[in-house]
Amino acid sequence: MRGNGTRTSLALALVLTLGGTLTGCGGDGGGGSGGKVSLRFTWWGNPDRAARTEEAVKLFEQRHPDIDIATSFAGFDTYKAKLATQAAGGDAPDVMQLDYRQINQYATSGILLNLGEHPELRTSEIDKGLLATGVVDGKQYALPVARGTETVAYDAALWRKAGVPEPTLTWTWDDWADAMRKLSAAKATQGRVGSTDPGQSEDVFEIWLRGRGKSLYTKDEKLGFTADDLTRYWEWCTKLREEGAVVPAEQTTQMDGTVENTPLGRLKSVSDFNWDAPTSGYAPIVGEGLKLAPLPVGEDGTPGQYFKPSMFFGASAKTAHPKQAAQFIDFLLNDKKAGAILGATRGIPANDAIRQDVLPKLEGFDQVVSTYQKQFEGKFEDPPPAPPKGDASLQTTFSRDYDQVSYERMSPREAAENYITEAKAELRQ
């Protein structure tokens, strides 16, 4: 029996070390302290959005002293990867901000709560067409927070100096291309070319496609276009690039999602395609002349543009407090005070009543964005349903394949066929 005591105490110490490590890992089981319900809420965004969100969260906590909201946020790419990892580990946050392209995947994988079953969450004031984008298999898995639409942001002062007619509500893609050629050729633009190369953007391609009566995806979640369509689009872009009407590959490749690194933001072009929400970022760079024009319509007048939900809120199917999660989302979307605090930080609100409240109070270029959206009210077709599962990486694939075209490593035809092959593999078709 010699040495037994020591051995026991050593074993004990080991168990304690182990135990300590393990409990250290699994800290907050969700219960929270003092009988409070604790919810985790995560989103992506910038510091401004963070400050306003925190303020709204504080107001909610004041009204619901029994609910505690723990928040965290990150940049979009980081957020996306982190959320996917959390969701895979069965540890998705109770309430989360979601992207259009995540809805289908998360809903069909059983990660999202069916919010339609929660009467605490009112949806009566949210635009019907937008609301439908959060529906998968007949269930409301996510709620649109705000809406955005694409735009051509341009320097109207230079445009006028160059003597090119300004964009109209019904300009066609041919009109657009003509304007770009003239802008590039004009002396007044001082060597700047007409536009960003639309070839790298799947978003612009979608509008172009819709203008021809097609779509990225069909209703039964198949690809809505062929290699011929994409080849035609990329050949057209390539021609414009070779003519010098749009920027060369060296400019396109520097785009990283920020306004500052777009050709217009770098003062290399006179106009740029972008979503309307971030265009306020051009204001300090471009100055007074900055204006927003709609995207061109198809040659037969078919508009391709639509209001797209800029982001959603959803709740975890595994949350221990579905009722409180629904209450919190309801507060963020429908409460007037919350609406006033949040303003347009997530885009122009999808809630009709809040939008009426918020719009007049917007400042600076946000006001221009809201006026821009207003002219389309009731004129756009409904947005397409959430993209099918598997499409997550196709946006990147699209711009990568076009990179091969603009650096002349592949013909538009080869690259288009590449893309179609990859897209079909991703969509498992």
Add this chain to the structure above:
Amino acid sequence: MTATATRPPDAAPPATGGKRAPKRERQGAAWVFLSPWVLGAAVLTLLPMAVSLYLSFTDYDMFDAPRWIGFRNYTQMFTEDPRYWRSVITTLTYVVIAVPLQLLLALAVAIALKSVKRGKGFYRSAFYAPSLLGASMSIALVWRAIFNDGGSVDNLLSGMGIDIGGWINKPGWAILSVALLTIWQFGAPMVIFLAGLQQIPAELYEAAAVDGASWWRQFRSITIPMLSPVLFFNLVLQMIQAFQVFTPAFAVSAGKGGPADSTLVYTLYLYDRGFTASHMGYASAMAWALLLAIGVVTAVLFRTSRAWVFYANDNNEGAR
């Protein structure tokens, strides 16, 4: 406490006790002290490795349960994915440029520093600092900024009449800027070289000098052979690291591996498959292929080392 009572009063562990109980006690203590590491290795390294090996034979999108598909990921990788091979070639290009240049620079600076008399500490820290900083994302972002068109390096070069118009947006130049970032971090191998240089007996050089050997002759016949174990060590280490390069390529290309996939190094493509495209099974298969490739390259290096690495106790094949 019966055990401690049997010990000598001074309670020092009997060094040559030879009895079983104390030995076991010491083993026990060792395990207690090792436990954080053992635990870390098991939970954070071995378990994930096992899982990754399993996943590499499955189709796993992180949401639905993994589906067993055998070697499908591997065959797809080797036979159907041109982008995979592009990433392999990009990585090899990078390794071939970055590793030799980095080691050369490290060796040159180490030799120069060896004879520096004053401010030794300062120079060593100054050259070593990039190795500490260089792996960080922030430095990589600075790199992106200074090699961009309109960035300081680009401006400097165009001031000298060399107009490249930015490195990071030219397919041929972008990977070079990534390699430069690695080369710039030559501090770690340099410190090891310095240590190696100081091990070489001064008598060898004195004898050579007496015989009238030139600097070059001394370098070739004394420094290089005597330093060859250190050289080998650095080569293997830097090679292994270079195969796994990620951060600079990620930052310089804003995560995309562009322009035109020219900075799409292996691990960046792996990351893309895993986290952007949600093909964790495929990414795991890529990780295992990389592990095997590094293993093979290292084994080959060890093989060739017999021909050129001399250890001081190999009397017959010593420096000559």
